[in-house]
Amino acid sequence: MRHVTVVGGGIVGLAVAWRCRQRGLRVTVHDGGDDDAAWYAAAGMLAPAGETSFGQEALTALLVESASRWAGFAAELTAETGLDLGLDARGTVAVALTGDDLAEAHRLWAYREERDLKVRRLVPSAVRALEPALSPRIRGGAHIPDDLQVDPRRVVAALRAALGDAVVPGRVGELPAGPVVVAAGTGTAALTGLPVRPVKGLVLRLRGEPGLLRHVIVGYADGRHVYLVPRADGELIVGATQEERADFTVTAGAVLELLRAATDLVPELAEFQLTETVVRHRPSTPDNAPLLGRWRDDVIVAAGHHRNGVLLTPVTADLIAGLVDTGRPDPLLEAFAPGRFA
Numbered sequence: 001m002r003h004v005t006v007v008g009g010g011i012v013g014l015a016v017a018w019r020c021r022q023r024g025l026r027v028t029v030h031d032g033g034d035d036d037a038a039w040y041a042a043a044g045m046l047a048p049a050g051e052t053s054f055g056q057e058a059l060t061a062l063l064v065e066s067a068s069r070w071a072g073f074a075a076e077l078t079a080e081t082g083l084d085l086g087l088d089a090r091g092t093v094a095v096a097l098t099g100d101d102l103a104e105a106h107r108l109w110a111y112r113e114e115r116d117l118k119v120r121r122l123v124p125s126a127v128r129a130l131e132p133a134l135s136p137r138i139r140g141g142a143h144i145p146d147d148l149q150v151d152p153r154r155v156v157a158a159l160r161a162a163l164g165d166a167v168v169p170g171r172v173g174e175l176p177a178g179p180v181v182v183a184a185g186t187g188t189a190a191l192t193g194l195p196v197r198p199v200k201g202l203v204l205r206l207r208g209e210p211g212l213l214r215h216v217i218v219g220y221a222d223g224r225h226v227y228l229v230p231r232a233d234g235e236l237i238v239g240a241t242q243e244e245r246a247d248f249t250v251t252a253g254a255v256l257e258l259l260r261a262a263t264d265l266v267p268e269l270a271e272f273q274l275t276e277t278v279v280r281h282r283p284s285t286p287d288n289a290p291l292l293g294r295w296r297d298d299v300i301v302a303a304g305h306h307r308n309g310v311l312l313t314p315v316t317a318d319l320i321a322g323l324v325d326t327g328r329p330d331p332l333l334e335a336f337a338p339g340r341f342a
Contacts (some may be wrong), residue, residue: 001026004324005180007191010037011152012302013183014159015313017166019321020181030176033169037185040311041203041280042128043229043237045216046070047092048117058335059289060290063308065332066315074150084090086231086310092216093131093149097264097284101220102139109142118145133212133266149216152310158314180299183321185283188303195341196292196304198246198281202254203239204262208272209291210234219265226261228269237271238262242282244306245273248295250277277329282306285341292316292336293329300324301338 009031017027026288038183048063052314069082074087094109096102109119120143127141128134129175160167175182175191182188210233217228230239255277263270285291285304295301302320307311319330 003028005030005176005178006183007032007175007180008183008185008187008303009167010183010185010309011039011156011159011313012305012309012316013181014156014163014167015073015311016181016302016320017315018159018162019317020324021163021166022288023321023325025325027165027166029163030172031167031169032171036280037311038201038280039156040284041201041240041278042152042242043203043227043239044086044150044152044155044310045092045147045227045229046149046311047105047144047218048311053170053204056289058212059315062315062332062336063311064115064117066312067148070148070150070311072319076163077155077158081158081161083154083161085154085158086149088149088216090215091143091145091335092147092218093127093141094218095127095134095220095265097135097137097139097219100223105140105142105220112144131213131215131217133268134217135265135267138185138265143215147216147218150310151231154336155310155313158331175299179300181296181300181302181324182295183302185303186281188283188291188301192295192299192301194295194301194303194338195286196283196291197244197285199284199306200241200245200247200279200281201217201239201245202241202250202258202260203237203278203280204255204274205276205278206236206238206269206272207234207275208236208269212236212268213266217262221261221264224261226258226265228262228266235275236269238269246281248279250279255320256321290316290336291338292319293323293338295338297326
């Protein structure tokens with residue numbers, strides 16, 4: 001039986017290993033095991049046009065493709081492990097607090113519509129009918145039915161359960177003999193020399209009344225962008241800042257920025273308990289698109305997913321496992337070849 005080593009036990013590395021095992025390969029995953037990767041802070045929003053920039057057509061197409069694979073990926077993993085991944089298909093409500101916020105939101109919604117992604121624009125009263133806890137100051141919004149959510153911590157727990165003793169605790173200082181898949185997040189730079197940099201993000205976890213919000217809320221509040229992701233048990237995730245820094249400091253200013261935007265949109269959140277502040281670092285590249293494909297000889301890279309690691313997990317796992325198994329790259333990988341920065 002052919003053997004492949006995966007360096008990195010985050011959501012991407014584990015998913016690649018799981019798909020490789022399904023193809024009949026023997027797998028070893030080297031997992032640092034400290035829950036210090038970006039997935040641990042991630043809210044789990046599956047929004048294929050919400051995290052791209054204008055002009056990133058190849059990345060948008062990859063995000064849309066991966067979003068379409070999430071339901072099947074989750075169903076397979078749940079069937080194998082019996083674990084619920086928290087996949088929620090009620091969609092997202094986007095809201096704007098001011099006239100300027102609404103103008104920016106309309107620009108982004110038009111970008112979605114041009115790519116045949118569903119957006120149902122709503123007047124303020126219709127927005128608040130969907131989400132009564134929203135501020136009466138809301139100027140407008142939209143229901144985005146295909147932008148879903150999943151709980152990344154549950155996904156990682158399920159993948160670890162599926163792989164069992166194939167996951168070996170401990171970091172590696174240099175690459176083992178190939179074939180090897182490097183999915184080490186920000187650690188990919190030290191292992192390969194590829195330009196993967198850490199981008200700091202702070203996420204807050206609140207706890208309060210279950211059911212206050214029914215949908216993921218993506219909001220624009222006086223020029224500040226914030227998302228609110230409710231879980232069924234009353235937990236609510238507020239995120240996220242973005243700073244070109246590598247420290248783990250939780251600053252008062254960053255917490256204030258997030259809470260101000262969140263409570264401007266949903267005033268009742270001021271009564272919620274602040275249970276956790278989490279800083280992690282997104283693995284980002286110069287063009288903020290992932291590194292996917294063969295780097296050299298028997299070294300394949302699956303890293304640099306920036307803000308899209310959770311969303312891109314299914315398509316990354318499928319494409320990289322296919323490359324490991326057959327040696328033939330899928331055409332979807334072409335735009336994300338690690339050699340583009342050589």
